[in-house]
Amino acid sequence: MLLAVCVLLTHSASKDLPHLLGTFAVESFFVISGFYMALVLTEKYTRGNLGDSWAANFYLSRYLRLYPVYMLSVAAVSLAGFAAVLFGNGSTLFAAWTQLLSLPHTVRNVQLIIWALVSNLTIFFNDLVLVIAVHDHQAVLTTDQSLTQINPAALTANVVAWSLGVELTFYLLAPYLLKTTNRQLFGLLLLGAALKTWAIIHIDGDLPYRLFPFVFVDFLCGVLAYRFRSVLSSFGRKYAPLVCYCLMFALLFALPTGLRYWEYSFLTIGVTALILPTLINCSGSSHIDNRLAEFSYPFYLFHPLALNLVHSILIKRAAITNGYFIFACETALTLAFASLALSLEARYVEPYRQRLGRPRVTLSVAAQ
Secondary structure, eight states, X not given: OHHHHHHHHXXXXXXXXXXXXXXXXHHHHHHHHHHHHHHHHHHTSOHHHHGGGHHHHHHHHHHHHHHHXXXXXXXXXXXXXXXXXXXXXXXXXXXXXXXXXXXXXOHHHHHHHHHHHHHHHHOTTGGGGGGEEEETTEEEEOSOOTTOSSOGGGGSSSTTTHHHHHHHHHHHHHHHHTTSOHHHHHHHHHHHHHHHHHHHHHOOTTGGGTSHHHHHHHHHHHHHHHHTHHHHTTTTTTTHHHHHHHHHHHHHHOOOTTOOHHHHHHHHHHHHHHHHHHHHHHHTTOHHHHHHHHHHHHXXXXXXXXXXXXXXXXXXXXXXXXXXXXXXXXXXHHHHHHHHHHHHHHHHTHHHHHHHTSOOOOHHHHHO
């Protein structure tokens, strides 16, 4: 949940509040995702528990974890954009789509329209927004978006959904990673770190910290943290929880300023992987921690909408400039949206998802 707050702070008008930059908070999310996928694929979605459908159940369960709340956010953003147009305020989303549809109907531009529709409606390929641009009225794939005529992120109803596209790519690979040995995982980790380092050296901007081939190392660190959880959580067993909580808060809100982006990135990945097993052990039985963990995903998805509404009402219309008050309003509104999304998910989606991970009952057990 604190990572989602860091992302909100990065996008908020209250940038004077100390926090881990959102790009690296998302990288920490990726490490946690790697750890959690290794956990559920080892302990829940297994052939022994679910039979031959274990992989299909895993894929469907993960997609249902992301998609319903995502579509609620898309519907809310679209509705807010439509209302803004009706009241004469304009909508970035609608303006971007108007520009897109006015482009010449070449093969590349039609492909861009199809991509925008598919990614908005399914989440898949949403991460391609990072390498799509429009140059000279033509859609192109490029790592340099400085000259683009249309901001591709504006074509997506939810501007943070690129990270969900990255997650889906990892989910597709996760069951196969379980079949690798620790030595093979370490080899993949070294390869991923080398690829990320190459990208940092040769590609400007934040693509090395967002595009899947370069953040694959983040997920691998999470998987290895799970594999070596007993070792990582055994050092200084008496004081380990306190040390790990201190490291977590220092990472999120007290990092030294002036570090370069690659230093922030590797520090975030390393610290998250090291402290994660201990934190999971300490917080796993806490109802409050589990509830906050549930809030993190809808909070992350709905915060752009809350920020836009607060900016339109408090900053543009009421001319309020107090950063702390703005942040409080943004957080409260995001929590309200997240709470509504969670209640709908718990009622209509979660019961089915739970059945997907429920161990099958064999005839012999049933007879007993």
